[in-house]
């Protein structure tokens with residue numbers, strides 16, 4: 086998808102009376118930023134594994150055409166999900182406008198049930214708010230509705246249905262919206278790179294294609310823009326760039342998003358820019374459900390830096406949760422007996438679960454391994470909400486291409502130590518406490534835990 090916005094001059098009056106062309110996207114790759122071909126200039130965003138919707142200008146109004154429809158989303162190479170989305174993808178395309186723009190969005194419903202679109206966070210006339218039954222009738226299948234309002238406030242927004250929401254959001258209907266400032270403001274700094282993505286989660290049984298729509302908490306796929314690691318593209322920046330990352334959360338739980346190697350500030354929230362005096366440096370920011378956060382930092386440290394949700398279960402792909410902890414359990418004798426009956430029986434988990442990444446066990450068609458991703462030093466042992474910020478001195482301005490793995494300067498990679506191990510010194514003190522012990526002889530006893538047979542102590 087090269088090219089910019091559809092120029093108004095190229096379209097006849099007759100054509101302008103018709104609906105704007107519905108542009109569709111079949112690829113899940115990260116598209117180059119869509120440079121504005123008309124209207125006020127701005128610095129466009131890059132949507133992670135996504136794209137920006139082209140528009141046409143009709144007598145000064147920016148016109149977009151969203152089509153709500155079933156889509157096939159490649160969530161990672163070799164893993165396709167049957168979702169609902171907009172214009173061929175889930176999430177739908179990012180909509181970018183400028184503060185003060187009059188915007189007209191046509192929404193055509195090609196779903197099997199009614200829908201509506203809520204413009205999350207926007208100031209707009211009440212009847213444009215998109216809440217089925219409350220502010221408008223539902224858009225029936227086959228019908229097209231038009232929303233029109235002025236993008237009054239610059240910032241980070243989202244769009245999603247307010248009709249059969251549980252089903253439609255579990256199926257992937259959502260998109261990003263960015264309103265750029267019309268003039269420089271002290272609170273909205275110029276940045277060199279501006280990335281955005283949505284947080285969403287799905288419950289797709291390994292081997293199947295369609296999410297379960299009634300799941301409330303036990304999702305098995307945690308996504309940036311409906312992609313799971315290693316299917317999520319990395320973010321490529323030039324050393325010294327001022328970088329903004331906009332994140333919106335339309336999943337069912339909060340996500341503490343953590344960046345390695347840099348400190349950032351939250352410069353914007355759902356409600357707009359954060360006053361300078363209210364900003365503080367951090368390395369993790371929690372994005373709660375329904376919230377948008379924009380973080381900013383100067384990418385001054387070269388390298389391949391992880392960017393991920395810090396809930397460890399959210400950096401894994403499809404897995405069962407009924408896994409017993411077997412760390413420290415010696416299965417040897419048991420395994421030999423079972424092998425007499427089942428030759429392929431294999432012990433898992435007695436040294437932790439990192440082995441899982443190397444086992445290359447057969448998995449059902451159409452799913453992804455639980456933890457995977459081949460890095461320059463071996464498996465990254467991750468899935469879900471994980472990607473990499475690549476900071477390079479040699480990255481050209483405006484080049485979003487992948488520079489490959491970081492070449493570490495000699496002597497700067499953690500390495501095996503070959504020094505002799507000294508005997509560890511151990512304390513024999515029982516420690517102090519507010520109340521004296523009744524039995525002083527127990528002060529240095531080691532703790533022994535005995536679990537009752539049966540009940541909680543099941544193997």
Ligand SMILES: [Cu+2]
Pocket residue numbers: 307339340341394395396399470
């Ligand atoms: Cu998370």
